[in-house]
Amino acid sequence: MSSEHDDQSRRQDEETTQRPEPFEGDPDQVWDVVVVGAGPAGAQAAYAAAVAGRRVLLLEKCQLPRYKTCGGGIIGPSRDALPPGFELPLRDRVFAVTFSLDGRLSRTRRSKQMLFGLINRPEFDHQLVRAAVDAGAQLRTGVTVSRVEQHGPLVSDRRTVAVVLAKGSGEPERVVRAHAVVGADGSASRIAAHVGVRTHQVDLGLEAEIPVPPTVAEDWAGRVLIDWGPLPGSYGWVFPKGDTLTVGVISARGEGAATRRYLEDFIARLGLAGFEPSVSSGHLTRCRAEDSPLSRGRVLVCGDAAGLLEPWTREGISFALRSGRLAGEWAVRIAEAGDAVDARRQALNYAFAVKAQLGVEMGVGRRMHAVFSRRPGVLHAAITGFRPAWRAFARITRGHTSLAEIVRTHPVARRALDRFDRIEEAREERVAAR
Known part of the structure; x- marks a missing residue:
């Protein structure tokens, strides 16, 4: 509103009702894609949606750059998933x-x-965010998402999602609306809670x-x-x-x-x-968990928010980058969906893509974690004393192959893992029978 009187009346109305207010600009503004969380998964999702020409808002609760507990190893799959022209800020x-x-x-x-x-994660993450911004995404930091709503008075129509933001103590909430939302807000994700993500290993x-x-x-x-x-x-x-x-x-x-x-x-x-x-x-x-959902309505999750990481090594950067890219691409399709049926179809296609590209690796990783948990000495002896095992480790880290591909194509590795699975099943049956 233009006049001081109108501004004062609007503030009084907001204080009286305590209803969420628009985040910025026109209250009817609807973003194509809102991404919650500006780590590698979120930045990658925002980049993928922005380069597709969509209006993208990237929300982050912290000021950037910010520290993240992480070893900071960039293996081949991480390198290959980076945006074109991205220069890694390698420290060693x-x-x-x-x-x-x-x-x-x-x-x-x-x-x-x-x-x-x-790499140092603050530098790496910040550079990924800059890539998303350069591609056209808009960034807002210091913003905490309290919840998302896909039904109710905050939702303007069936094609929108309301992202409700906490504004501060004693102040009203604010809301932004989007045709699709990507949750990339870490392992304690509020978006994951909305989707119903279930975990197998913590x-x-x-x-x-x-x-x-x-x-x-x-x-x-x-x-x-x-x-x-x-x-x-x-x-x-x-x-x-x-x-x-x-x-x-x-x-x-x-x-x-x-x-x-x-x-x-x-x-x-x-x-x-x-x-x-x-x-x-x-x-x-x-x-x-293998059957955990990756979407709900027009909301997708990726990276740590989706519980996507390699279970044995807990390597998460490559999974964040790859799932983030997929989430951004499929969020664009969901944003374009004209009804709930089409949106659901696109969300299912996202889940299929994640499982095809990452699910097999995670499945083998779970089996390797079981082996490692009970027989770490066997794996240590293999990788330090058996040259083919060391070569396999080197090829995996360089991105020339994957653990799943090695198990699939090498009979010795496949038989060894199958044998351990049978031993574990027999052990569990004995324990259950006691």
Whole structure:
């Protein structure tokens, strides 16, 4: 409204009703796609929708750049999923991996070709967001989404979704509307709760960013450490990034105290206990159940919000980038859908695409996690003492193949995994019969 009197009347009306107000501009404005969360999955979804020429709004609760608990390894599938022309802000290039079994039986494997790269997540994520913005997406930070609604008074018609934003203490909520919404708001996602995402596996990752002097940094340059840990399914890592070492461990949720002890012992064993971490953080990773939904109505989820990550290694960046791209592409189709039936068809097609591209990898990863949880020594012996296993590891990290492809095409690997599955089934039957 143009006059001061009209502005005052409008404010009084809003204070009286406490109804959600428009986020900005025309209250009838409807975005084609709203993406919630500006991590790799969300930025990739916003980019994919924006390059298709759609009006895209990207919402992020934090100010950017922001820290994220993550080792920051960029393997081949992550590199291949990046937007065209994207220049990775690599802090180091990895040519060697030291493997150890809870600090014992250490062995280093080396490669003439780069295995993978290492990035700082704040830089990497921020650069992905810039790519989305350059493609035409609009970014709003410091915005928290409280809920989404697909029915009710906030929804202007059956082709829209209301995204309700928390404005602050004592102030009314605001609302933005879109023809499609992508939830990429992390493992504690509110959009995932709306969709009904169910998890099969939850793990706790703890990490420290440890600045080190040049003499220590030089010893780690170009080399990472992977330590198969003392807890079932656990492992630790050291990833060098210039003058800082990213040191972390991950294990099943419910073992918080033991996981913290593992990290403390791990750091002490490495001789790094005397250096003060610049950041210490923790994060839960949630891996979806196989039958968990990926959509509800005109709302899709991707990345951590969908529980999409590799269950054995808990590698999530490549899954975030790939699922984010798919979510952005299918969100455009949902935005164009003229009715609920067509929107549902496009959402199902998104789920089929995710399962075809990522579901098989996750299925094999679950089986490998079961093997690793019970027999870490077997995997350590294979990868450090059996050259074909090391070559397979190198080819996977470079993006030349995948774990699922190796199991599918190599009879020895397939038979070994099948045999372990049978052993596990027999063990579970014995336990159930007691």
